[in-house]
Amino acid sequence: GLPKPTVSRLTYTLTRMGYLYHDEKMGKYQLGTGVLSLGFSLLTNMDVLKIARPLMQQLADYSHTVVSVGTRDRHGMIYLDGRYSADATVSLRREPGTRVPIATTAMGRALLCGLPQDEREKLMDNIRQREPENWTKHKAGIEQALRDYEERGFCLSIGGWRSDVNAVGVPMLPIAGSRLLTFNCNAPSFVLRQHMLEDDIGPRLVNLVRTVEAEAASY
DSSP: OOOHHHHHHHHHHHHHHTSEEEETTTTEEEEOGGGGGGOGGGGGGOHHHHHHHHHHHHHHHHHTSEEEEEEEETTEEEEEEEEEOTTSOGGGOOOTTOEEOSSSSHHHHHHHHHSOHHHHHHHHHHHHHHOGGGHHHHHHHHHHHHHHHHHHSOEEEESSSSTTEEEEEEEEOOOTTOOOEEEEEEEETTTSOHHHIIIIIHHHHHHHHHHHHHHHHTO
16 A cells, blocks of 8 residues: 555665565565574574584584574675584674674685675675775685685685684585575684694584585485
8 A cells, every 4th residue: 555656665775775685587576685684583493504503513512613604695694503612702602693794704705605606706896896995805815715615615714804713614505495505613813723724624614514415405
C-alpha cells in the first residue's frame, strides 16, 4: 500500500546499506549480507559453523590464539564466529558482527584470494577508489597475499592491520550455494612470529578449512 516513490527510496537506501541486493537481470531484490549483523542467532544453525567450531577451538588451543571465520559485507569483512584459547589476548577477540578492513587483514586478503578474477579486480578497484592515499601499500600487500596463496594455500598479514598483530587467512570456497567464507588465526606478533605462521599454523589452518569443506559437502 505504499506509494511507488516511497518504495523506491526505501529499496535504494536498504541496497546502499547492504541489507538488500538488487539482481539487475531478474529485476528483483533479495536479502544482502548486511542483515547478518541484525540476527546472528540464525548463524548458530549453519552446518558449516557447526562443523568448524570444534576444529577452530582445537587450533586456537594449540596455537594460543584467536581463530575466526567471516565473510564479506559491502566494503569490509564481517565476523561470523570466533574461538579463543584460554590465554588469548582479549583485545583481539571479535564479537559476531564486528567489521574489519579487506585490504590489510588476513581475513580480507583471503577473501580476495578466493574470489574469481573479475570479482577480485572489481573489489580491488573499489578499494583503490575509497583509499587512494593508501592504495600503493594496499596493492603490494594484496599481491603478496595472492602469491602466497598460490604457492602455499594461505596468505598472511604481518602487521598489516595492526602493527603488533600477525595473522594467517584461508578462504573456504562456496559449497552448495553458500557464500565464500574465510578463516583466520591471529595473535600478537610476539606470540605468532612470521616463521610460525608459514611453517606451522598456516598449514594447519589450510587443513582445517579442507576438513570443513569435505564434511560440509557430505551433508
